[in-house]
Amino acid sequence: MSAILKVKNLSMRFGGVVALNALDLEIHEGEIVALIGPNGAGKTTFFNCVTGIYKPTEGDVLLTARGQENIRLNGLKPNQVASKGMARTFQNIRLFQSMSVLENVMIGRHCRTKAYILGAILRNKATRDEEQETIEKSYAILKKIGLEKYVNESASNLPYGAQRRLEIARALATEPSLLLLDEPAAGMNPQETKELEELILRLQQEGQAILLIEHDMKLVMNLSHRIYVLDYGTLIATGTPQEIRNNPAVIKAYLGESDDDSQHRSHKEGANA
Amino acid sequence: MMSSLVPLLQETLRSLKVALWFVFLTFPIMVIKVHPLEKSIEWRWQNMIFVGLGTFILSIVARILMDQGKKRRKKRALQHAQKYTLVQTILREPKYLYPLAFATLAFGLVFPWIFSSYQTNIMITALMYVVLGLGLNIVVGLAGLLDLGYVAFYAVGAYSYALLNTHFDLGFWVVLPLGAILAAFFGILLGFPVLRLRGDYLAIVTLGFGEIIRLILENWNEFSQGPSGISNIDRPGFFGIELTLDQSITYLFYLMLLLVVFTIFVVNRLQDSRLGRAWVALREDEIACQAMGIDKTKTKLTAFALGAMWAGMVGVIFAAKTTFINPASFTFLESAIILAIVVIGGMGSVVGVIVGAFVLILLPEYLRALSEYRMLAFGAIMVLVMIYRPQGIISTAKRHIQYKPKPDDKHKKQAADPS
Ligand SMILES: Nc1ncnc2c1ncn2[C@@H]1O[C@H](COP(=O)(O)OP(=O)(O)O)[C@@H](O)[C@H]1O
Ligand SMILES: [Mg+2]
Numbered sequence: 045m046s047a048i049l050k051v052k053n054l055s056m057r058f059g060g061v062v063a064l065n066a067l068d069l070e071i072h073e074g075e076i077v078a079l080i081g082p083n084g085a086g087k088t089t090f091f092n093c094v095t096g097i098y099k100p101t102e103g104d105v106l107l108t109a110r111g112q113e114n115i116r117l118n119g120l121k122p123n124q125v126a127s128k129g130m131a132r133t134f135q136n137i138r139l140f141q142s143m144s145v146l147e148n149v150m151i152g153r154h155c156r157t158k159a160y161i162l163g164a165i166l167r168n169k170a171t172r173d174e175e176q177e178t179i180e181k182s183y184a185i186l187k188k189i190g191l192e193k194y195v196n197e198s199a200s201n202l203p204y205g206a207q208r209r210l211e212i213a214r215a216l217a218t219e220p221s222l223l224l225l226d227e228p229a230a231g232m233n234p235q236e237t238k239e240l241e242e243l244i245l246r247l248q249q250e251g252q253a254i255l256l257i258e259h260d261m262k263l264v265m266n267l268s269h270r271i272y273v274l275d276y277g278t279l280i281a282t283g284t285p286q287e288i289r290n291n292p293a294v295i296k297a298y299l300g301e302s303d304d305d306s307q308h309r310s311h312k313e314g315a316n317a
Numbered sequence: 318m319m320s321s322l323v324p325l326l327q328e329t330l331r332s333l334k335v336a337l338w339f340v341f342l343t344f345p346i347m348v349i350k351v352h353p354l355e356k357s358i359e360w361r362w363q364n365m366i367f368v369g370l371g372t373f374i375l376s377i378v379a380r381i382l383m384d385q386g387k388k389r390r391k392k393r394a395l396q397h398a399q400k401y402t403l404v405q406t407i408l409r410e411p412k413y414l415y416p417l418a419f420a421t422l423a424f425g426l427v428f429p430w431i432f433s434s435y436q437t438n439i440m441i442t443a444l445m446y447v448v449l450g451l452g453l454n455i456v457v458g459l460a461g462l463l464d465l466g467y468v469a470f471y472a473v474g475a476y477s478y479a480l481l482n483t484h485f486d487l488g489f490w491v492v493l494p495l496g497a498i499l500a501a502f503f504g505i506l507l508g509f510p511v512l513r514l515r516g517d518y519l520a521i522v523t524l525g526f527g528e529i530i531r532l533i534l535e536n537w538n539e540f541s542q543g544p545s546g547i548s549n550i551d552r553p554g555f556f557g558i559e560l561t562l563d564q565s566i567t568y569l570f571y572l573m574l575l576l577v578v579f580t581i582f583v584v585n586r587l588q589d590s591r592l593g594r595a596w597v598a599l600r601e602d603e604i605a606c607q608a609m610g611i612d613k614t615k616t617k618l619t620a621f622a623l624g625a626m627w628a629g630m631v632g633v634i635f636a637a638k639t640t641f642i643n644p645a646s647f648t649f650l651e652s653a654i655i656l657a658i659v660v661i662g663g664m665g666s667v668v669g670v671i672v673g674a675f676v677l678i679l680l681p682e683y684l685r686a687l688s689e690y691r692m693l694a695f696g697a698i699m700v701l702v703m704i705y706r707p708q709g710i711i712s713t714a715k716r717h718i719q720y721k722p723k724p725d726d727k728h729k730k731q732a733a734d735p736s
Binding site for chain 2: 095097126127132138140151156163165167178179195217
């Protein structure tokens with residue numbers, strides 16, 4: 045299996061804070077890979093760096109989209125990254141609240157469609173066809189995600205779990221080669237989490253490669269083929285779920301967190317300085 | 318009983334405090350009157366009582382109104398979200414909306430024949446502000462970019478025609494599209510430096526931009542003839558036929574009517590397009606919008622350019638209508654009025670902007686009967702609108718695309734269910 049995403053030596057510093065420290069990571073076709081680590085470890089920062097929201101201080105991000113050559117993503121803007129084939133969800137839900145569920149997904153189709161000013165004004169056949177196609181494809185995605193009954197609802201009226209799923213639907217609409225999920229199960233009840241697990245598995249079986257940030261260890265262990273563990277911006281372990289479960293460094297990092305997170309952090313930062 | 322009395326007492330006390338403050342603050346101008354020649358001071362104590370009593374009563378009235386407005390809003394929020402008011406129903410249903418639009422248009426077509434040319438002239442102004450409002454609505458209402466310098470593009474259009482007409486003898490119909498293009502170009506010019514700004518910061522910078530354009534026009538004498546302005550601009554040509562003043566007013570009226578219809582058509586189509594959706598998404602959440610593949614730079618600049626374009630066109634028409642322009646017509650107040658049209662009419666709603674333009678432009682005209690209290694009454698009406706209708710006079714229920722699953726779709730689902 046060939047690699048879809050290759051991250052080499054990625055570092056991100058905010059002033060004196062080293063949020064990511066020389067990270068190497070690889071994701072292959074059809075894989076579910078999890079990125080775990082205590083709060084503040086730099087997981088979200090990693091997503092922001094590879095999707096172009098932050099400009100990494102150092103390192104390379106290479107994407108091999110379906111049937112394409114390597115594309116260097118660092119230096120590209122977030123919208124360019126999306127159109128190259130990498131889409132993400134957000135840890136804090138960022139839906140377009142005033143839009144309907146369908147329209148939210150349609151926004152995801154933006155980078156796969158073309159109509160602009162003239163098309164909008166003239167509303168010629170090509171534009172109408174494209175619009176109809178956007179609607180049909182968006183609805184098909186909603187059906188796949190199991191949100192079709194909310195199709196005309198306002199996004200803000202959705203139950204919490206459905207909002208999280210809508211974020212996934214919107215990201216899928218960009219036709220990503222790699223889907224990045226930032227804590228998709230956060231705040232979900234056990235029933236919703238179970239449904240989410242089934243959904244992610246179904247996507248993977250359809251050939252979707254997924255990089256998952258998640259705190260729910262049961263979900264991570266059930267789904268992932270491989271796991272990367274991040275602590276204070278540094279990779280401390282990688283391997284299969286079985287290997288990670290028994291890795292002493294990982295256990296230590298997680299025990300340290302449950303102890304007292306803030307104390308732990310200031311202690312470590314003091315040591316760095 | 319007690320529980321309802323206590324807040325009442327508190328409110329009264331608060332109003333009393335406001336009244337006392339007003340008495341204190343207005344004391345030097347309302348009560349003391351110095352006669353410098355006779356070297357005497359007159360104490361007008363009765364004024365103090367008027368101010369105190371007046372403020373107290375006004376403050377209580379405002380409080381009651383605001384309280385009621387709040388209660389009503391709360392009640393409305395509790396009701397189901399998908400309930401439409403009468404106006405919203407009319408605007409949503411083509412079978413009501415189209416006849417209404419046609420009736421309005423028919424009324425517009427006969428307007429110059431029913432009313433005097435004075436009335437027609439006022440109506441031309443109102444129609445000009447409709448187009449200005451619709452243009453600004455693209456920037457503010459749809460894309461959510463608070464632009465306080467919109468008048469600059471209006472000035473660009475007006476001066477394009479004035480200068481090209483006096484120096485190069487270019488006609489109205491040639492400059493109309495040129496003015497639009499030039500204004501759009503200036504829209505992009507303004508857009509570039511403010512791409513990263515939002516909200517208050519954006520408002521301040523755009524305000525500055527508007528003032529810069531006006532100051533350039535005021536001070537660059539060789540270019541724009543400074544404050545004395547440019548006169549003897551040609552009225553719009555009508556197939557080379559000379560028109561009397563009355564005829565040219567009628568002509569301009571129809572021209573404006575046409576432009577309004579054209580603007581509504583274009584703005585409506587933009588709103589319901591891929592681009593319109595991108596604008597709304599950008600307004601809602603810039604980061605999510607970019608992460609979904611929307612080019613922020615391109616989308617914002619398009620909004621600025623497409624908004625400015627209308628101001629440019631109306632500017633050309635303004636110069637042709639008045640045959641004289643100077644920088645005094647393009648002050649910040651003008652931007653503020655156009656923004657008020659958008660906000661008071663109903664942000665993001667085409668009908669709202671039209672109603673807003675008529676209210677804001679026609680009301681002061683017809684309030685002339687109140688002579689010097691005209692602006693006071695106007696201000697009071699605006700405050701009342703904002704208290705009772707904070708979403709604007711017409712708040713259209715946002716139009717969503719209504720998706721109806723195809724019948725065969727349901728079929729498949731039913732077939733799949735038992736398995
Ligand atoms: N824009 C930023 N500016 C400064 N520090 C940041 C910024 N974004 C993240 N950080 C810091 O980077 C570290 C990692 O944060 P984050 O990636 O959100 O962690 P998590 O693993 O919980 O997602 C934190 O210490 C955070 O304070
Ligand atoms: Mg995070």
